[in-house]
Amino acid sequence: DSGVTQTPKHLITATGQRVTLRCSPRSGDLSVYWYQQSLDQGLQFLIQYYNGEERAKGNILERFSAQQFPDLHSELNLSSLELGDSALYFCASSFTGERYNEQFFGPGTRLTVL
Amino acid sequence: ELKVEQNPLFLSMQEGKNYTIYCNYSTTSDRLYWYRQDPGKSLESLFVLLSNGAVKQEGRLMASLDTKARLSTLHITAAVHDLSATYFCAVDIEEYGNKLVFGAGTILRVKS
Secondary structure: OOOOEEEOOEEEEOOOOOEEEEEEOOOOOOEEEEEEEEOOOEEEEEEEEEOOEEEEEOOOOOOEEEEEOOOOOEEEEEOOOOHHHOEEEEEEEEOOOOOOOOOEEOOOEEEEEO | OOOEEEEOOEEEEEOOOOEEEEEEEOOOOOOEEEEEEOOOOOEEEEEEEOOOOOEEEEOOEEEEEEOOOOEEEEEEOOOOHHHOEEEEEEEOOHHHOOOOEEOOOEEEEEEO
16 A cells, blocks of 8 residues: 555546546655556656646646645546546655655556446 | 667566566666556556666565666566566656656566
């Protein structure tokens, strides 16, 4: 158990819908990262927040957005869902978000879009 | 664009045998990570390699980093069934911020 929690574990929804994934980092960690894992794209970085501020952005679609709240938990919002958005979404956290900080991964949320 | 390549992508081996997984990356980096993932599960951190020549060992797994060759290896000694999983290497470099760029993963199956 890494100490990073994610809810829900599974999410099944329909195309065109909107969902919110939630992540709580390890106690003391200030930085949160979101990754998407799919069969065709592998593991891809989406976005990083550090202490409430966006720090880095990856291959995140415009239909996706995220934020980090004052209590440091983070939410990833996915809208206008398409079949191709079906994937495992991981949240990771690290202490300061600097380069030399190890990232610890949560259990993931499996999203299925029908 | 930073590329991270692993090979082989699939490895089937007998218990008791040795083998090596290779991880090549395209840009200079002095920080490389190895993760393990069981089917449908999260990523478990195995090794963090901090500098050129770094070597770390845990049980039957040993990882090394050669930053000049842009190569890391994960060596498996006397494999056992419990090592069956997918192994990922990941790299981060300064110009990409803090994100990790992952290899495609190596699926390891150890047969009894």
